[in-house]
Amino acid sequence: MNPKKQHTKSLHEIAGISLPEIINSKSANQVQKWRKKQTSSKELIDGILTGDIAVLSRAITLIESTNVSHLAQANEVITACLLHANKSVRIGVTGVPGVGKSTFIEAFGKHLTACGKKVAVLAVDPSSTISHGSILGDKTRMEELVKDANAYIRPSASGETLGGVARKTRETIILCEAAGFDTIIIETVGVGQSETAVHSMVDFFLLLKIAGAGDELQGIKRGIMEMADAIVINKADGDNIKKANLAKVAFNRALHLFPAKKSDWTPTTATCSSITGEGIPEVWQTIEKFLELTNENNSFVEKRAEQNNYWLLETINDQLRSHFYNHPEIENLLASTQKAVQKNEISPFAAAQKLLKKYFKD
């Protein structure tokens, strides 16, 4: 929200009442000027393209804003960045809580920056509105990576719906890529459909597991395992190594039950330790092999085009629904209609037609 505009408006509304002393109008003006200056699209775009992290963060905040008046500018910045984006690999990392996602990303990210990569770590966590950012919110969990000049860590956007959070993250990817980050890691925790959302915005989907956690079937059941390009068994250190190796074999067997992927990539299994660093370089080697294959057979580009199309249609559907349900007459009628349908006074289809008739009449 533009604070100056807001300010003027409230003055108009309470004309004649002087401002309380608590607001120092001089410094408030300065803040407003600075904020206004900061939000120029050109400056944002130029800053992003030169890799200015402060400007990047500011632009992401603009994308995350729920203020409708910010939308046009956000789109302007994104469209300009699109031309410079897409030169990256996007890696999704998922796994149930306790599997060690943060420590893995810390170890993996450090390995990548040591290889000369620029790494951005984002998150999709629709629960963060309630939990105030359960993942990545506490940046101290990635103590080393957060200090790394070639890494950029951004907590999950908050929002009431997964759709909103996903949209914001997906646009943040574009901005990070335009700012020169060539490796984007998107972390998610298994809340609702968040894995599906992340899967549809990444090139490579990595499922993190630990040995003997008993959630093997959960992954199958919820369709997560089917999405994985690699299953990595974390915490393969000390007494755990043997168990981790057994789990690796078991997962490998399970993976063979799934149909082949469009990309012709055969999902792999591996073990690693985020503490000893064992197996971490191999994870990156696997991704490099994946990139080689999918660039050769063109499935990398095809998948990105498909994903773009998916998000186009998803956004349309989301908006159509929200426009309908926020329509004043529908808001008035919906509850009573639902009650009538539940009582079998009207069939669901006839009831839908009634509501739709009202909606389309306006």
Next chain:
Amino acid sequence: MNPKKQHTKSLHEIAGISLPEIINSKSANQVQKWRKKQTSSKELIDGILTGDIAVLSRAITLIESTNVSHLAQANEVITACLLHANKSVRIGVTGVPGVGKSTFIEAFGKHLTACGKKVAVLAVDPSSTISHGSILGDKTRMEELVKDANAYIRPSASGETLGGVARKTRETIILCEAAGFDTIIIETVGVGQSETAVHSMVDFFLLLKIAGAGDELQGIKRGIMEMADAIVINKADGDNIKKANLAKVAFNRALHLFPAKKSDWTPTTATCSSITGEGIPEVWQTIEKFLELTNENNSFVEKRAEQNNYWLLETINDQLRSHFYNHPEIENLLASTQKAVQKNEISPFAAAQKLLKKYFKD
């Protein structure tokens, strides 16, 4: 389409040209009168309520009609029938091809009519448009049941979308119930999301399996097993009995991995033979136990109310989408917008907003 209206219209268009001799105007008039007479809503409703199968079939044909002018009358008939419906149990039967669905339904249906039940067998098969009714289309596959005065078999409605087929089937259930059928069996084959559609219109969902078919994990993977209220291993006869019993134990173990159902019902496993009839009465006993439990704890009624609500919202979403995509300007713009999005000239979200702006302007 009203044939008389059509007739008059074409006469107007080609005024002065006499009708070709091939049309016997006298008998054509008779047919038209008969057809017109048949389509009176009152007659349809009265006929259904007295259990007249010919009228029931006619009314279902009306529901299945893609002619928009039939919609109002169809809704009138359905609304009238709703008051007399809902006094039944709706059983979904699914299983991969080769599992013996038709022979099972034949044996199970015969057992039910022998118990004094009136059985309607419907199907949801979105592929039937292409295959001209692959399931239930060939009624001879249920030779005995089709001759049974207390059974009514109706092939799958055809339609291009699963949504359309599902809607028609769900409304057909209402009509069958109003016509006095107290046990509705809805067959589906695993095409796309058809199991989910059937699951959301039945009280009891029965998954048919055979021993050693190797599709155990397919069921888990696609979420079918999670929906099952009972898994019945068919073809448990001859040399197969031992294998079927082993499969039963394995499925029972797998079922325990899923979270408890809202209804508090614990899914069961059983074996049966549609040829010897062994185990068929027990399937019905299981359903009776299910009905006892869910009537006692009220989950039966709650689930039906939830399903009604689900279909209300699904229909709205379907219609909103189809209205959008059939909008002439959107039809014109969609392909080029999708191309631009795929080429990264515009972000999916900005593109969606552009299209939505056009759409809502009108």
